Amino acid sequence: MGRKVKDTLAKGIIYLATGITLSVLLFIVGFIFVKGIGLVNWKFLTRDYNETVSYVFVQAAEVPMSIDADNLKKENPYDARYESLIDGPIYIKSIGAAIAKVQYRNNYTEKEQFVIAYIEKNSPLLNAKDSTGKNVDIKTDDIIKRINGINLKNLTLQEAAAQIDNESGELKIKVVQPGGGVKSNIITTLYMVLLSLVIAIPLGIFGAIYLTEYAKPGKFVNTIRFAAECLSGIPSIIFGLFGMAFFVVALKFQISLLSGSLTVAIILLPVIIRSTEEALKTVPTSFREGSLALGATKLQTIFKVVLPCAVPGIATAVLLSIGRVVGESAALLLTAGTVAQIPGTFLSPGSTLTVQAYYVAKEEGNIELACAIGIVIIVIVIVLNVLSRFASDKLDVFNKK
Incomplete structure (x- = not known):
């Protein structure tokens, strides 16, 4: 009888130790996933941590939009962790792309900015080059700050779109590629x-x-x-x-x-x-x-x-x-x-x-x-x-x- 009690007690201790170990491991992994899973998406994996500022040169052209207005509104490349849509998007023929105005926020700041919401297949933005002639990969969700030296910061979306569309020839655009990735x-x-x-x-x-x-x-x-x-x-x-x-x-x-x-x-x-x-x-x-x-x-x-x-x-x-x-x-x-x-x-x-x-x-x-x-x-x-x-x-x- 004493031996059975000892065996049962030993088995209980073994099961208890195993349960505690598994519980601790599951709690740690669960905590990590619960806290961080909301931030993990494709952009998190494909962006650099620091944002990149580039001055690119593109040749303005008349590029018609190949999708209708309803489908354009469905384009939503904005990262929900940092951005919420304020207005748009509006298509701009001269650059063959649409821009939208979003509210950007992180731990330190909140600000409004213009992001590229849609790019046509033959958009001149896809042939953008920097001052050294090196190709710059422009993507949706990149931020447009300036056009030919004109700051777009305090403009409405309609004013910014009109300003870009009024420019002709070679355009010098200040583009910020957002960070927050790994x-x-x-x-x-x-x-x-x-x-x-x-x-x-x-x-x-x-x-x-x-x-x-x-x-x-x-x-x-x-x-x-x-x-x-x-x-x-x-x-x-x-x-x-x-x-x-x-x-x-x-x-x-x-x-x-x-x-x-x-x-x-x-x-x-x-x-x-x-x-x-x-x-x-x-x-x-x-x-x-x-x-x-x-x-x-x-x-x-x-x-x-x-x-x-x-x-x-x-x-x-x-x-x-x-x-x-x-x-x-x-x-x-x-x-x-x-x-x-x-x-x-x-x-x-x-x-x-x-x-x-x-x-x-x-x-x-x-x-x-x-x-x-x-x-x-x-x-x-x-x-x-x-x-x-x-x-x-x-x-x-x-x-x-």
């Missing part, structure tokens, strides 16, 4: 994942091969393993300080994508080495002996027999590494920077999603936007993990054949 952060995060894995995976795998296949058991190997385990437990801010001192200052890579990737690669090495080492140990010794007995060299045995068998374990290391890269923020604040832009080169700064989430939560106090970024992070981690698992399964099936 496109640059997504691309920077993917760059960071790719570059850091390209650096860390070969080094980690070769290090694990040395420890498993070449190094003789002893104090030296035990010291290396102990050091790897200690490194995996060190806070990432320590790696960030090292990366800033060594990569940014000493090597003069500056605060850049390269400095951030090298720093994160160092963070990943202990995980990859230990996971790969354990995967290599699971390969039966008889596989190695059989390969050597058939005349294969040790190097051939490692790369053609041992490593293919260890693919699932190596894939696990890669999965853990992807999550670590995407979730890293402290080290990247010091080495990659907080500039919300797509890095033009390896030596350009950039802001990953986690760094951007920290920035908008800490500096702007915008918890909803930070949660929206959190949703994107969760989805990216899931997608990358699924793709990595799919690739490893395919490789594993191929090796078995």
Whole structure:
């Protein structure tokens, strides 16, 4: 009777602990989604965080409207997070597009502005160029501020449309492409994942091969393993300080994508080495002996027999590494920077999603936007993990054949 009571009590504790764990996880994920899901849409994913101001040049032309007035009114490219329609839209033949007046608002300001609501297929706006002759991609929901130096700010929609339509020849238009999105952060995060894995995976795998296949058991190997385990437990801010001192200052890579990737690669090495080492140990010794007995060299045995068998374990290391890269923020604040832009080169700064989430939560106090970024992070981690698992399964099936 006493044993049954103890078993029931132990089972209850196990169920309770499991329930608490799942509840906490579901609460965290649910909180993120509830707070941020209202901000996630296509424009959120495809816009940069900062707005872009451009002076573009277009050639005025008489472009008739190909849709009727009722369908024009149905055109609604406005982002409901920031904009509400005041008047319009009105079609303007000279630019082959319609504009509308909207009320713009965010955490700091409210103002009225004119946005492009509709663009014809042969609109001259689609051939807009800047002062250097570079094409500028004009889209619906872009903001028109000036036309040939004339400020449209205090005009009504009808007055602004008439002013634009009265201009002829080459038009100089001040266009603002709105921000509020995370496109640059997504691309920077993917760059960071790719570059850091390209650096860390070969080094980690070769290090694990040395420890498993070449190094003789002893104090030296035990010291290396102990050091790897200690490194995996060190806070990432320590790696960030090292990366800033060594990569940014000493090597003069500056605060850049390269400095951030090298720093994160160092963070990943202990995980990859230990996971790969354990995967290599699971390969039966008889596989190695059989390969050597058939005349294969040790190097051939490692790369053609041992490593293919260890693919699932190596894939696990890669999965853990992807999550670590995407979730890293402290080290990247010091080495990659907080500039919300797509890095033009390896030596350009950039802001990953986690760094951007920290920035908008800490500096702007915008918890909803930070949660929206959190949703994107969760989805990216899931997608990358699924793709990595799919690739490893395919490789594993191929090796078995």
